[in-house]
Amino acid sequence: MKFEKSLLALALAGVLTACGGGSSGGGEEPPVVEPPIDPPVGDVVDISVELAKRPLDERLSCYQGTGEETCNLRIYQVMVEAFIDGDTNFDYNTAYGNSHHKGDIQGIINSLDYIESLGMNAIWLTPVFQSNTSDARLNGTGYFAGDYFTVDNNFGTKEQLKTLVDEAHARGLYVFLDGVFGHHSGNTAGSPEGRSLSTDGPAQGSGQEAVYPDDLDFYIEVATYWVNEIKIDGWRLDQAYQVPVEYWDNIRTAVETASAGVTYTNKDGVEVNPLGYMVGEIWRSAGEIASQGYGTEAAPALLSNFDFPVRYSTVQTFAVDEGGTGDRPATHLDTGMMQLLAYPDHAQPNLMIGNHDILRFGDLLQRGNLAEPDEAEYWARHKAAFAFMAAYSGPITLYYNDEIGYEVPGFADQVSNTTCADQGLCDDHVARTSGRIEGVPTLVGETPVELTAEEADLKQYVADIMAIRAANPALYNGSRTHIHSDEYIYIDRKDAGDNNVLVMVNTKGVEANVTILGTAIGSDGQLVNLMSDAAVEIAAGEYAVTLPAFGTAFFDITSPTAEGPSLGDGDNLVGEGPLADCSAADAGEVGPLGMDMFIRGNYEGGDNFGATPDSHKFAYKGDNIYQVVVDEAQPAAFGFKFADAGWSAEFAVENSGAVNIGTEQTMAPAVGAGTESTIFIPEAGEYVYSFRINASNDGGELMVSKCE
Structure with a gap:
């Protein structure tokens, strides 16, 4: 997939090439890694929760x-050429990445019992169709097909692919092709x-782009052919933004119709239809995912797309992203979840942490200098991130071998763009490693893989939380009330x-003693830990829970109250003082900064920090105060940041903190990637964005306040 650089992932250092991937950078300097948050003295923090932070959210599908x-x-992604060698008759022997390049369909068949044991219920295979470009390494990835109706003879045969689908179905696993x-x-x-x-589409890498609507019927035939022929359960859709959004409804409807017309016998011996699921890859902001993938409620396109915004907030909280931005506070997870407001009601976003185009979570921990595999924190951070993913309402996807904490030995920092492809160490393909599947030889003739104690422990943890997710619809199909x-x-x-x-979820390396009022979570009885069965009793109207460093707890609320979580009166969105004045007169001058300033961000119309619209242009009011009133629809x-058109001045909340609407906060320089602040607008209306620059023009105070 081609990485479209956006301010969703502002800190990413390189622009990825097509999904086959030749390099992942443009010769940039290595990313600057933010220092970890300093833990409190004694490595223990006491936290009190008296009110829920957000109201009930039950909008999305x-x-x-x-x-x-x-x-x-619960999808398990497999990179076919890199995974497991199960048949020496089918080998590519070359591709992008650092694997053995001998993966094949039989290797996946050999691994189905393992995948089932993880608690996964679906597998996604990267493309398996015949490729014929002049780039042999690109052919190994499968992302520039030469024949959509023939299985690549370096991976196996159509009969083997059908066997894979049948064997997966017998184990309760859905199968999605790419x-x-x-x-x-x-x-x-x-x-x-x-x-x-068509043969006259724009060039793309070693091939060309499709032309719509000319090619629509061809791709409808592709999408339905494999449903009818071998009863696949749907598709993962590469670079879905390349298909004009108005045509996704045609393809999706055709797949749903084809799926309704065939059946297979599932694990329980019941005749069922293929699932007909389709998930798009649009590596862009939430607003662009909505407009280019989901369409509108009146004209729905795809029903599911990968949730890149929450992926980035997840890795930036528990690790760092590929550009080194990370170890963010737990509030950053809530900021990511709030991005889902951009999606229409029918959306079913799919959360993943890793895939074949980005770094493994373990390598991100090392890139951020946060933890190494020989440290307990390395494994604890994995568990915390996976637990957060397991509690996500909607489909989730796990990249192969992340469940055992795999990382590429000797790799952490970005490798030079001029040499990384030959080493298999470019950021956009370094995660394509040889598979390590317990009890299965990686290569034909080798000894079956035995996991280390740490790998086996993490694998079991993943299986346990997937079982908890499967048994509790609230986790995958439930409404969300953000408590704290x-x-x-x-x-x-x-x-x-x-x-x-x-x-x-405890996102940091400190023990957290948490006191929660029963009214804050809408509970007046026991909380029962779904992992240990231990009960937490309510005493004097409150619960006391201790979370170890990076610890997670899933509690069954055995006695929910009719009132539900209490929000109290909520935060006052209207501030006080001159920074909250929505009608201050313009001073008629440019002000001490000597340049026009704007709110620049990934809001609707902000072009991912690229635009400087007049609607978000500050006016100087005098007394070192700049203000603009924005109609939030x-x-x-x-x-966002407060910045000029040339990025010579950039400001945000101190330490890139989140905005507390109605509250004056310290403003500080915010230079470079990953230093922006975040804001949640809870209701429509006019809001005044204000800042007061200090005498040295290097900071001051800011406020966002709702206009009465």
Whole structure:
């Protein structure tokens, strides 16, 4: 997939090439890694929670407790050429990445029992179709197909692929293929029904882009052919933004119709239809994912897309992202979740932490100088991140071998763009490592893999939390009430019918003693730990829970109150003083900064920090105060800075903190990637954005206040 650089991932150092990937940078300097948050003295923090922070959110499709099977998907992604060698007759022997490049379909078949044992219920295979570009390494990735109706003879046969699907179905696993419907090799075979692709599309790498609507019927035939022929359960859609959004409804509807017309026998001996699930890859901001993938409620396109905004908030909280931005406070998770406000109601976003185009979580920990595999913290951070993912309402995807904490030995820092491809160490393909599957030889003739004690422990933890997720619809199909987040801990209540679960995650390396009022979570009875069965009693109207460093707890709320979590009166959105004045007169001059200043961010119309719209241009009011009143048409969450058009002056909340609406906060320079602040607009209306610059023009105070 081509990484479209956006301010969603502002800190990423390079622009990824097409999914086959040749390099991941442009010769940039290595990223500057932020220092970790300093723990309190004694490595213990006391936290009191008296009110819920956010009201109930039950808007999105997977927040409504309707029992949709797609919300319960737990997908295991496999990079076919890099995974497991199961048949010496089928080897690529070359591709991008650092694996053995001998992976094949039989190797995946050999690994199905392991995948099932993890508690996963689906697998996604990277493209398996015949490739014919002039780049042998690119062919190994499968992302520039030469024949969409033939299995690549370096991976196996159509019969083996059908066997894989049948064996997966017998184990309760759905199977999704990777569909590249926006570009191809440029020399592509025709279809069984006599259709062919256009040959005059724009060039892309070693191939060309598809042309719509000319190529629509061809790709509908591809998408339905494999459903009818071998009963796959749907598609992962590469670079889904390449297909104009208005045509996704045609392809999706065709897949759903084809799926309704065939059946197979599932693990329980029941005749069922293929699932017909489709998930798009749009590596962009939440607003762009909405407009280019989901469409609108009136004209829905795809029903599911990967949730890149929450992926970045997750790795930036528990590790760092590829550009080194990370070890953020727990509030950053809530900021990520608020990005979902951009999606229409029918959306079923799919959360992943890793994939074949980005770094493994273990390598991100090392890039951030946070933890090494020989340290307990390395494994604890993995567990915390996976637990947060397990509590996500909607489908989730786990990249192969992340469940054992795999990292690329000797790799952490970004490798030079001029040499990384030959070493298999470019950021956009370094995660394509040889598979390590317990009890299965990685290469034909080798000894079956035995996991280390740490790997086996993490694998078992993943299996345990996947079992908890599967048994509790509140986790995958429940509404979300955000109870609390601060520098250290994150707490949500999840509800689906009479299944009520409290999720608590400690995101930092300190022990957290948490006192929670029963009214804050809407509970007046026991909380039962779903992992240990230990009960926490309510005493004097409150609960006392201790979370170890990077510890997580899933609690069954055994006695929910009718009132639910108490929000109290909520935060006052209207501030006081001159920074809250929505009608101050302009001073008629540019002010002490000597330049026009703007709110720059990834808000709607902000072009991912690139735009400087007049609607977000500050006016100087005198007394070193700059202000602009913005009409926020709907609830929203976004990142922003106060900056000029040339980025010579950049400011945000001190330490890149979140905005507390109605409160004056310290403003500080925010230079470079990953230093923006975030804001959650809870309700529509006019808001005044203000800052007072200090005498040295290097800081001051800021406020965002709702206009009465």
